[in-house]
Amino acid sequence: xxxxxxxxxxxxxxxxxxxxxSIEVLYPYLEDHWRDYLVERGVTSxxxxxxxxxxxxxxxxxxxxxxxxxxxxxLDLLREQVLGGVRYAILNCLYSIQSIHNEDWAAAMxxxxxxxxxxxxxxxxxRLRASIVVPVRSPGRAAEEIERWGDHPGFVQVLLLARSSxxxxxxxxxxxxxxxxxxxxxxxxxxxxxTENPILPVGWPSHYVEDYAGAAQVFQTQLVxxxxxxxxxxxxxxxxxxxxxxxxxLPALLxxxxxxxxxxxxxVPWVDRPPSEIVREHVRLTVQPFDGPRTAExxxxxxxxxxxxxxxxxxxxxxxxxxxxxxESCLRHLSAESQRxxxxxxxxxxxxxxxxxxxxxxxxxx
Amino acid sequence: xxxxxxxxxxxxxxxxxxxxxxxxxxxxxSDAALRPYLPARWRRYLDLVGHKGYHSxxxxxxxxxxxxxxxxxxxAWxxxxxxxxxxLDFMREQLxxxxxxxxxxxxxxxxxxxxxxxxxxxxLATAINDWQVEEWTGRDxxxxxxxxxxxxxxDLAAKEIERLAGTPGFVQVLVLPRTRxxxxxxxxxxxxxxxxxxxxxxxxxxxxxxGNPITSSGWPSYYLEDHTVMAQxxxxxxxxxxxxxxxxxxxxxxxxxxxxxxxxMVPLLxxxxxxxxxxxxxxxxxxxxxxxxxxxxxxxxxxxxxxxxxxxxLLDLIEQLGPEMLMFSTxxxxxxxxxxxxxxxxxxxxxxxxxVFHENARGFYGF
Numbered sequence: 001x002x003x004x005x006x007x008x009x010x011x012x013x014x015x016x017x018x019x020x021x022s023i024e025v026l027y028p029y030l031e032d033h034w035r036d037y038l039v040e041r042g043v044t045s046x047x048x049x050x051x052x053x054x055x056x057x058x059x060x061x062x063x064x065x066x067x068x069x070x071x072x073x074x075l076d077l078l079r080e081q082v083l084g085g086v087r088y089a090i091l092n093c094l095y096s097i098q099s100i101h102n103e104d105w106a107a108a109m110x111x112x113x114x115x116x117x118x119x120x121x122x123x124x125x126x127r128l129r130a131s132i133v134v135p136v137r138s139p140g141r142a143a144e145e146i147e148r149w150g151d152h153p154g155f156v157q158v159l160l161l162a163r164s165s166x167x168x169x170x171x172x173x174x175x176x177x178x179x180x181x182x183x184x185x186x187x188x189x190x191x192x193x194x195t196e197n198p199i200l201p202v203g204w205p206s207h208y209v210e211d212y213a214g215a216a217q218v219f220q221t222q223l224v225x226x227x228x229x230x231x232x233x234x235x236x237x238x239x240x241x242x243x244x245x246x247x248x249x250l251p252a253l254l255x256x257x258x259x260x261x262x263x264x265x266x267x268v269p270w271v272d273r274p275p276s277e278i279v280r281e282h283v284r285l286t287v288q289p290f291d292g293p294r295t296a297e298x299x300x301x302x303x304x305x306x307x308x309x310x311x312x313x314x315x316x317x318x319x320x321x322x323x324x325x326x327x328e329s330c331l332r333h334l335s336a337e338s339q340r341x342x343x344x345x346x347x348x349x350x351x352x353x354x355x356x357x358x359x360x361x362x363x364x365x366x
Numbered sequence: 367x368x369x370x371x372x373x374x375x376x377x378x379x380x381x382x383x384x385x386x387x388x389x390x391x392x393x394x395x396s397d398a399a400l401r402p403y404l405p406a407r408w409r410r411y412l413d414l415v416g417h418k419g420y421h422s423x424x425x426x427x428x429x430x431x432x433x434x435x436x437x438x439x440x441x442a443w444x445x446x447x448x449x450x451x452x453x454l455d456f457m458r459e460q461l462x463x464x465x466x467x468x469x470x471x472x473x474x475x476x477x478x479x480x481x482x483x484x485x486x487x488x489x490l491a492t493a494i495n496d497w498q499v500e501e502w503t504g505r506d507x508x509x510x511x512x513x514x515x516x517x518x519x520x521d522l523a524a525k526e527i528e529r530l531a532g533t534p535g536f537v538q539v540l541v542l543p544r545t546r547x548x549x550x551x552x553x554x555x556x557x558x559x560x561x562x563x564x565x566x567x568x569x570x571x572x573x574x575x576x577g578n579p580i581t582s583s584g585w586p587s588y589y590l591e592d593h594t595v596m597a598q599x600x601x602x603x604x605x606x607x608x609x610x611x612x613x614x615x616x617x618x619x620x621x622x623x624x625x626x627x628x629x630x631m632v633p634l635l636x637x638x639x640x641x642x643x644x645x646x647x648x649x650x651x652x653x654x655x656x657x658x659x660x661x662x663x664x665x666x667x668x669x670x671x672x673x674x675x676x677x678x679x680l681l682d683l684i685e686q687l688g689p690e691m692l693m694f695s696t697x698x699x700x701x702x703x704x705x706x707x708x709x710x711x712x713x714x715x716x717x718x719x720x721x722v723f724h725e726n727a728r729g730f731y732g733f
Contacts, residue, residue: 056644166584167591197582200602201595203547206610209645210548213605213638214582217598221581221591228591246637251679252629255672257594263702264432264590276675291637293686301682305674323640 010087011343012353014286015190015243015315018091018121018130019072020047020113025120029112034105046109048096050192052208056321063319071319075124082318083127087344088353089318090156091121091130092190092243098136098161099194106135110145114155122154129353131159131188139172143179150183156351157241158185162218163193169222169229177235184352186239186284189222191215212322216291219245220253223279227257230270232282239350241284244317246291247330251305254279280308284350286315287342289323290330299333309338313347382466383719385706386727388667389571389624389695390461390470392502392511393436393451394494403493411486419480420575427575429589432701436475442699450699454505461698462508465706468724469733472502472511473540473571473624479517480542480575487516491526495536503535510731512540512569520556527560537731538567538622543599544574550603550610562616567730570603572596572625600626601634604660608638611651613659620730621664625697629672632686635660661688665730667695668722669704677711689718693727 020026023045027035037043047070051058058071063081065074072078082089095113100106110133117130132149134142142158149155158180160168168189180187192215198204200214201221219242232238254276261268261275271278292299303309316326323329331339347353394400397416401409421428431437435450442460444453451457462470476494481487491514498511513536515523523539530536539561547553549570561568573596579585580595600623613619638656646652652659666687674680684692696704706723714722727733 055648162583164583167581167586168583170587193583195582197584198578199582200548200606201578201580201582201599202543202545202549202576202602202606203551203578205548205602205606206551207648209641209648210605210609212645213609213641214602216634216637217601218582220598221586221595222583224591224594225581225583225586228586228588246633248633248636249630251674252627252633252672252683253597255629255674255679256597256627256670258675259670259673260590260594264588264593267432267588267590274675289637289640291633291640293636298686301686305679305682307675322644 009340009344010085011314012347013082013086013089013316013318014241014313014347015288016078016082016089016091016318017072017320018078018093018117019070020093020095020116021069021073026109026112026116029115030108034108037105046096046099048094048099048192050211051320055208057212058320060319060321075121079125082316083125086127088127088129090351091117091128092159092188093117093131093133094190094192095133097133101137103135103138103141106137107141107145110135111148114145114149118152118154128154129156129351130154131157132185133159134176136160136176137165139175143175146176146179146183146185150179150185153354156185156353157188160187160189161193162189162191162215162222162245163195163197163199165194165196167222167225169225169227169231171229174231174234177231177238181235181237186241186350188241188243189219189245191244216246216249220249223253223283224257227275227278228268228271230268232278233270233272239282239284241286241313241350243286243315244288245285246289247285247287247312248291248302250285280311284311284313284346286313287330288315288317288326290326291323292329296333299330303334303338309334309341310346312342313350314343384724385465385467385694386724386733387461387467387470387696387698388622388693388727389669390457390472390698391451391700392472392474392498393449394474394476394497395448395452400490400493400497403496404489408486408489417477418482419477420482420577429592431589437701438699439701439703454502457698458506461696462506467508469508469510471537471731472498472509473569474498474512474514475571475573476514478514484516484519484522488519488522488526491515495526495530499533499535509535510537511535512538514540515557517541517554517557518546520554524556524560527557527564527566531564531566536566538569541568541570542574543570543572543596543603543626544576544578544580546576546578548602548606548610550606550608550612555615558612558616558619562619565618567620567622569622569624570600570626597627597630601630604634604664605638608656608659609649609652611649613663614651614653619663622693622730623664623666624695625667625669627670627672628666628668628687628692629683631660631666632683661691664691665693665726666691667693668709669695669697670702671704671709673711680710680712684718689721690726692722693730694723
C-alpha cells in the first residue's frame with residue numbers, strides 16, 4: 001500500500017475494517033420484533049461517530065467505494081487494495097452495537113452482525129478472518145455470543161472496544177474471558193467504544209483530535225485494570241491484542257506500573273510477579289499507529305525499551321488513515337528477522353489461524 | 367544509550383549537589399488551624415456543613431492509600447504530634463537540613479479547589495494562603511509556596527492570584543489534574559490570564575477527585591490503579607491545553623507538571639505531532655507542532671520517577687525528553703518520596719545533574 005516496497009513475505013494484517021453498507025443488510029438476520037423496532041423507530045444506522053467523514057483519518061485516499069457505501073463496505077475493493085498482498089486479514093467490524101443500552105436489542109444486533117460477517121465476508125474469501133462482535137454491556141450474553149461462533153474457523157478473535165462502561169479487569173467481565181479461552185480466541189481491544197464516561201478522564205474535550213489522541217490513554221488504563229484485577233492469573237491462556245492502540249507508550253507505562261506494584265502490591269496479592277512480565281506474556285499490540293520517532297535510531301531504542309519484537313503484530317487499519325504507513329513508521333527500521341516476526345510469526349502464535357505448512361504458509365487450506 | 371553504567375553509585379563517591387526540591391507538602395494540621403483566617407460567614411459554614419466534595423465519604427478516600435496521613439512515610443509523623451508535613455521544625459530536620467535543600471516549593475494539598483461550593487472553596491483558599499505566609503514562607507527563607515486557588519471558578523481564582531501577586535514567597539498557582547473539565551477549556555482561562563499577567567507559573571499537581579472517573583472506562587478498583595493511571599489524567603490535560611490553544615492565547619504562560627511522572631511525555635509527543643500533521647485543519651488556531659508548545663511552555667518534576675527494568679534506559683529517556691525539561695522533586699513526606707541520593711538508579715552526567723537538580727527550577731521559577 002502507498003507505494004511501499006512489497007514485503008518479502010505475505011503478512012497477516014491484524015486490523016482491517018469491514019463496514020456495514022446500510023442497516024438493511026442485517027434485516028435478514030433479525031427476528032421480526034427487532035426488524036420492526038428498527039423500521040418503526042427510524043433507526044437507520046449504528047455507524048460510530050469516530051470517523052468524521054470529512055477528516056482525512058477516516059479514509060485512505062482511494063478507499064472510498066464508488067458504490068457510495070462507507071469505506072470498508074465493498075469486498076471487491078478490499079480484495080484489490082488489501083487482500084492481494086496479505087496471507088490473512090483479520091476483520092474488526094466497528095458497527096456500534098456496544099452503544100446500545102437495551103441488553104436484548106444489543107444481543108440481537110450482535111448475533112445478526114456476526115451472521116452477516118459469515119455470509120458476506122468469511123464465506124466469500126478464504127483470506128478473511130473475523131472478530132466476534134459481542135454485547136459487552138451484558139457479559140453473560142457476550143459469553144453466549146462467543147459460544148455461538150467460537151467453533152467457526154473464520155472467527156479468530158473476540159472484539160471489545162477500548163472505551164467501556166467499567167474497566168475490563170473488573171470481575172463482571174470475566175465470563176467473556178472464560179468463553180474466549182475455551183475457544184482459544186484472543187480478546188482484541190480496539191480503539192473506540194462507548195462514551196458514557198467522559199472521553200478524557202478529566203472531562204469532555206472540544207475537538208476530535210483530542211478524542212483520538214486520548215485513545216492511547218484509554219488503552220493504558222485498560223491494561224492496568226486487566227493486570228491489577230488478576231485477569232491473567234485467573235486465565236493463564238488468555239491473550240489480549242491491543243489494536244490501534246499506539247505502541248510506544250508501553251515501556252513508560254510498565255516502568256511506572258512495575259514501580260508502583262513494588263510499593264503497593266499488598267493490595268493485589270494475586271499479582272505475583274512484575275506487571276511487565278505479565279504483559280509481555282499475555283499482551284500483543286498492533287503496529288498501526290506506531291506513534292514512534294522519525295529516525296531509525298529512535299525506533300531501535302523503542303524496540304530496545306519494549307524488550308521484545310514478539311509483542312508486535314502487523315496491521316494496516318485499512319481503510320482508515322490515522323497515521324503514517326506502518327512500513328514507513330516502524331517496519332523498515334527493523335531487522336529482517338524482526339520483520340518476519342511482526343509481519344507473520346507473532347500473529348500465527350497469537351491467533352487460531354490453522355496449520356501452516358510452508359515457510360510462507362501457502363500450503364494452508366484456509 | 368550508555369552501556370555499562372554503574373547502576374547505583376556508592377554513597378560516598380557522590381558530590382553534594384545543590385538541590386531545589388520542587389514538590390514538598392506542608393499540611394494544614396486541622397480545620398481549626400484555618401479558623402483564624404476565615405471570615406465569620408465561612409467559619410459558620412464550616413460548622414454547619416463543612417467540606418463537601420465529589421465523593422461520599424465524610425473522611426478518607428474511596429481508594430485508601432498505602433498508609434495514613436494522606437499516604438505518608440511512616441517515619442514522617444512529627445514527634446510533636448500532628449500530621450506529617452505539619453511541623454516545620456521536623457521538616458527542617460528530616461528534609462531541608464538533612465539533604466541541604468536550598469529551596470523547597472510547598473504544595474499544600476488541602477482540598478480547597480475540590481469543594482462543590484465555589485465561594486467556600488475561595489474562602490478556604492484565601493485562608494490557606496494566609497496561613498502559609500504566617501506559618502511557612504514567613505518562617506524559613508528556603509521555603510516558597512504555591513497559591514491555593516478555587517480553580518474550578520476561573521474568575522475567583524484570578525482574583526486570588528491578583529491578591530497574592532505582590533506577596534513574597536508565592537511562586538506558583540496550584541491546580542490538581544482531576545478537574546471538572548479538561549484544563550484547556552475556557553472556564554479556566556481567567557486563571558491563566560492572571561497567572562500570565564503576573565508571570566507566575568501554573569503547577570498541576572498529582573491528586574484530586576472529581577465526578578469524572580479517572581479512566582474514561584470508569585472507576586478502577588485499587589489505589590494501585592488510581593495512583594498509576596494519574597499519569598493518564600496528566601496526559602489528557604497536556605492534550606487539552608495544547609489543542610484548545612491555551613499557549614497561543616497566553617503565550618507567556620508556563621506550566622509545571624508535578625508528580626505526574628515524565629516517561630510518558632516522549633511517546634505522547636510522538637503521537638501528538640503525528641496526529642497534528644494529519645488533523646491540523648481541525649485546530650487552525652495552533653501554529654506550531656504540539657511538541658514545540660510543550661518544550662517551550664512546560665516543565666516536569668521528577669518524582670515519582672519511572673524505573674525501567676534496565677536502568678540505563680532512563681538515560682535514553684532523559685536524552686529524548688531533553689534534560690532541560692526536568693526539575694527534581696522529593697514529594698516529602700509521602701510514601702513514594704524520592705531520596706535525592708537514590709532516586710536516579712543511574713549516574714547522571716554532571717551537566718544533566720546540575721540542570722535537573724537546580725538550574726532548570728531556578729530558571730523556571732525565577733529564583
